[in-house]
Amino acid sequence: MSSQFGTVFRLSTFGESHGGGVGVVVDGCPPRLALDAADIQRDLDRRRPGQSRLVTQRDEADRAEILSGVFEGRTLGTPIAILVRNTDARSGAYEHLRRVYRPSHADFTYDAKYGIRNWAGGGRASARETIGRVAAGAVARRLLSEVAGIEVLAWVSSVHEIEADVDPDAVDLAAVEAHPTRCPDPDAAARMAAAIEEARAAGDSLGGVVTCVCRRVPAGLGEPVFDKIDADLARAQLSLPAAKGFEIGSGFGGTRLTGRAHNDPFVPGPDGPRVTANRSGGVQGGITNGADIVFRVAFKPTATIAAEQDTVTVDNEATTLAARGRHDPCVLPRAVPMVEAMALVVLADHWLRQRAVDVLPPVADRP
Numbered sequence: 001m002s003s004q005f006g007t008v009f010r011l012s013t014f015g016e017s018h019g020g021g022v023g024v025v026v027d028g029c030p031p032r033l034a035l036d037a038a039d040i041q042r043d044l045d046r047r048r049p050g051q052s053r054l055v056t057q058r059d060e061a062d063r064a065e066i067l068s069g070v071f072e073g074r075t076l077g078t079p080i081a082i083l084v085r086n087t088d089a090r091s092g093a094y095e096h097l098r099r100v101y102r103p104s105h106a107d108f109t110y111d112a113k114y115g116i117r118n119w120a121g122g123g124r125a126s127a128r129e130t131i132g133r134v135a136a137g138a139v140a141r142r143l144l145s146e147v148a149g150i151e152v153l154a155w156v157s158s159v160h161e162i163e164a165d166v167d168p169d170a171v172d173l174a175a176v177e178a179h180p181t182r183c184p185d186p187d188a189a190a191r192m193a194a195a196i197e198e199a200r201a202a203g204d205s206l207g208g209v210v211t212c213v214c215r216r217v218p219a220g221l222g223e224p225v226f227d228k229i230d231a232d233l234a235r236a237q238l239s240l241p242a243a244k245g246f247e248i249g250s251g252f253g254g255t256r257l258t259g260r261a262h263n264d265p266f267v268p269g270p271d272g273p274r275v276t277a278n279r280s281g282g283v284q285g286g287i288t289n290g291a292d293i294v295f296r297v298a299f300k301p302t303a304t305i306a307a308e309q310d311t312v313t314v315d316n317e318a319t320t321l322a323a324r325g326r327h328d329p330c331v332l333p334r335a336v337p338m339v340e341a342m343a344l345v346v347l348a349d350h351w352l353r354q355r356a357v358d359v360l361p362p363v364a365d366r367p
Contacts, residue, residue, distance in 0.1 A: 005236065007227075008356075009140065009349040013132030017121035018094075021085040024132030026069070026139050028352065031077030033143055040064040040082060040138040046177075046337040047134045054180050054196050055328050060088050064135060082135040086128075093324060094120045099314045100321055104303040111314065127241040127331065130338045137341025140348035150347060151215040154339040156183040156332045157296065159208035160195055164188035168213045168294050182336045200329035203306030203322070207242075208332045210339045211296045214347060217282060219272070219290035220357075221350040228286020229350055230295075236342035237297045242331050245298030249281025264291075297339055302328050 004012045008028045015022030041064050048062040049055055062084050069080030097119045101108040106125035110117040117123060144150040155176045157164050164185035175184035181196070183189040192208075199206045222229030234246040254262050257279075264275040264284075275291050282293035308322040328334065 005239070006345060006349045008352040009143075009345065011132070011136040011345060013129055013136075015086075015129065015132070016118050016123040017086075017126030017128040018118075018123070019086060021083050022128055022131045023081065023083040024136045026080040026082070026136050028349075029069070029075050029077070029080055029139055029143060030352070031075055033075040033146065034073055035066075035070055035075050035080075035139060035142055036073055037064050037066055039142050040066070040135050043134050043138040043141070043337050043341065044084070044131065047130065047334055049328075049334075054193060054330065055334055060086070062131060080139060082132070084131050084135070096324065097321075100319060101311055101314070102304055102321065102323060103309050103311050104300075125241070127328075127334070127338075130241065130341075133240075133345070134337050134341045137337070137344040140341075140344035143348050144344060144351065148218060148351060149216050150351075152212065152340050152343050152347070153215070154210050154212035154336045154343075156181050156189075156192065156336060157209050157211040159183075159192040159330060159332055160199075160206045162188055162191050162195060162208075164192075166211070168211065168292065171213070176336070180333060182333045196330045204329070205302035205305050205327075206330045206332075207244075207299050207301040208330065209296050209298050210332060210335050211294070212339050212343055214282070214293035214343055217288050217290070217293055217347065219288055221347070221354055222283065222285075222287035223350070223353065224286055228283070229288060229293075229346065230281070230283045230286060232346045232350070233293075233295060233343060236346050237295070237339060240297070240299075240335065240338050240342065242299045242302065242335070243297055244300045246295065248283060248293070248295040250279040251281075251296065254279060264289075293343075295343075297335075299331050299335055302331055 004010060010027045012025045044062045044064055049060055065083045067081040067083055069076055069078050107117060110125060153173060155171060157166060164183050166184050171184050176182050179189040181189045181192045183192055196206055230248050237243055237246050250262060262279050264277045264280050266273045267276055275289060278291045281295060282288055282291040304323045304327045306322055308320050311319060311321045313319055
């Protein structure tokens, strides 16, 4: 089904932007994991609207309610249902879109597929759907932190033509959260904020790139051939609203290197082989090699803008549209926790899948 993701650690999101609420059901989380609403709320607060001048001013607290699967602060091993109620929905603000297709939005394609669409705020195509993903990612974060010490951290590495100078090995959460752009390079962050404000004033929008690092991921996660962990990461990230590109490790830049320059040499390490470079981005043959996983996700400029654009009506008649309502002039600051969430869900799923492989010890360790 199109609203489900994962094999062992599975999530199913539900709800529309201007319906009663949005949320997720997480199945496959192991029992006895310490979890409460505060664990989920921390990540939802980073995703919610209205947190700065750079994002949509929709006034939503996005308070998480755990409806099932947790008892006395511990997971039960049963499905965990999490609900966030919509409290500032204004469907009337979208009445002018009832019979008009917004350029580069999902309006026309949903009509083409289903013959019906929710024109209020984009319905299921709205980025508000990602609340469920971020909530599921928070559960996965709690699990991975406890069982493996895995850390997943993302940040804005570029907006439009502004590139940040960030060391993936050194960046931390405090630096990411120090500025509303979620760019840990102070100089680039200031220029990004100014560019976003300028685009908003012009009725326009900007895109950019989010970079993510996954630290302390053990070697051996991932499945040949079609469930490679980098393939699953790509699928997860490209399912996010406005995501248009994915690259891991050296990515497209690696095509300009020779094999000798690109290969990651192995040397003996205290816990087994380790690489001295990481152009593979922590994945070889679709399986993690113990190095940090580093990938990047490209997000297009927000499709809904205030400037007038050419479009058509549902009757295929030419018209123009200057969108109204509350929209992000740049999705990047709020995309950061979404990118983290989908990476966390993939890692949690593959970590649990690996437990099924580890039934017998390696051949060399058998009597």
